[in-house]
Amino acid sequence: MTKPVNRAREIAADVTDGRTTAVAAAKAALGRIDAAKALNAVVTTDPARTLADAAAVDDRLRAGEKLPLAGVPIVVKDNIWAAGWRVTQGSRLFADFIAPQDAIAIERLRKAGAVVVGIGATSEFASKGVTTSPLFGPTRHPLDPALTPGGSSGGPAVAVAAGLVPLAIGTDAGGSSRRPPAHVGVAGFKPSYGAIPYGPGFAEPFFGLSVIAPIAADVADIALAFEAMAGADPRDPDSAGIAQEAQDIVDLRIAFSPRLGLDVAVDDVVANGLVSAVARLAAAGLPVSQRDPVWPTGATEEAIMPLQHAGLAALYGEAFRREPAVFDPDIAKQIERGLSWSGAEVAGALLASAAIAKAFAALFGEIDLLLTPTVPCVAWPLAQLGPDMIGGKAASPRAHAVFTPFVNHARLPAISIPCGADRRGLPFGLQIIAARGRDRMLLDAAREIEAILRT
Structure with a gap:
């Protein structure tokens, strides 16, 4: 490379x-x-x-x-x-x-x-x-x-x-x-x-x-x-300004969550690599505790996926009905599933999304940065949707994606930086998450964490 x-x-x-x-x-x-x-x-x-x-x-x-x-x-x-x-x-x-x-x-x-x-x-x-x-x-x-x-x-x-x-x-x-x-x-x-x-x-x-x-x-x-x-623009009503922040990283409340509080499999090389990285940060003087988010019952990616399926169906359902072969077969399955969801099921996914955001908000009332794996595994064969195994267990096609979607549903900033590699040299990452609107603080802290991990 x-x-x-x-x-x-x-x-x-x-x-x-x-x-x-x-x-x-x-x-x-x-x-x-x-x-x-x-x-x-x-x-x-x-x-x-x-x-x-x-x-x-x-x-x-x-x-x-x-x-x-x-x-x-x-x-x-x-x-x-x-x-x-x-x-x-x-x-x-x-x-x-x-x-x-x-x-x-x-x-x-x-x-x-x-x-x-x-x-x-x-x-x-x-x-x-x-x-x-x-x-x-x-x-x-x-x-x-x-x-x-x-x-x-x-x-x-x-x-x-x-x-x-x-x-x-x-x-x-x-x-x-x-x-x-x-x-x-x-x-x-x-x-x-x-x-x-x-x-x-x-x-x-x-x-x-x-x-x-x-x-x-x-x-x-x-x-x-x-x-x-960055910065608000009237053409996007959801856009907003982001505050300037200056805070010494040693004054930040930093927590490490090895599995983001989820019952999910992680390959040993990734789990051990994250523990080693966090130990290096602690040795460099950063105050890192261990803390998991407390999720509502039923908080899984499956609970929120109806939003993606329904969104695709709303936009492309008619084209799919006319000519399904035009689409990637995997996307066609998502559209077909989206066409089948009831309004109540989509509303349930919206409620699950809101509950995830509230759980993250409670956590970031008590900490400033959360460290997690970005991925539970390294890269897998080109023709597969995901690896066959993660952490010694059979893996579903989305098991590789477990640590990132909740962050989107909470609308938080997060960055992935290189953290290690397996014996073949295939990399994995450390995800650093902060409260919404604290993007500049997150980037400043990530730069310092990056420097520590590169030494």
Whole structure:
């Protein structure tokens, strides 16, 4: 796996100071993408558009503009609008769709000087825990092409892990931009719901859950991207400002939950790796206690999945009835299930979602940061929805995703940073969670935790 030569902040400094140009940075990224086609991480490129955008950045710098992301090449997930680009959601229904405008987040990144160099692969409608789609096929793990990076933001995560770009933008409605980074050894940040405006873009099947999520090699680049994208915008009524915070990490109340208070299986290498990481943090002077959330009876991912199924059915049920073969078979099953849920069952899922949020709120009344695994296992074979076994037990297709969805339902910020690897070198991650709106505190703390774990 090739690591990036430069981080986003280093490229921006080099372009700003004239040591290179945005055009040169874009050409280099396009060359790396072309050389890594076998990974299937970047599914669409438009070199003429990219180089014209890069030239415009160079012109802006010559005119005296200050651009915090000057010339930084970015990959944008294939469900986020980037004006003039083909954006398909990995679906045959949108195979020829050209985004008519930028999503607010992409508009802000361009304003900061970033240059879109490609569109990153996603599963159809970003609704699957692996990255494969009817249009583009599977995205491959950069360490082993026989394995999946997970999903649904597998393309953006692999683009960063393979050194194609220093920064990629995904979405996260249940862990889609935390689990793939954990599996490939990079960082992925799910902001508080509303911290980064969402849309304009496709209708969203994940009601009140999905967020724009930066992925990078380290926390500093994620923080740089977050600052470029964050802040309220009247075009998104759910968007909100995020407070500035300055708090020494040693003054934070930090808790470790080995299984997030859930009765779930975890591979020994992950469980032991997390315990070792927490011990290193404690040895560095961080006050880490052990504490689990107290969940309401029946709090499981199965209890909240009707919301995803019903959302997909509401948006694509009619198209499914007309031509079911157009869809990924796994997505077709979700739509079919969504069409069968009663109103009472969907309302029950909403109540379960609210109860999960209240349980997290009670916990964060008493602590500042919660440390958990991001994933219970390392990457698995490309053709499977999940590993056959986790923790020595037979695993369901969603058993690999147990530690991330509740965070979305509570609308909290969370980041995954690399934490260790198995004997084959396959990575896993540490998830750090904070109360809603404390994104900047979380990023500051994650940067310090990252530094401790890298020593």
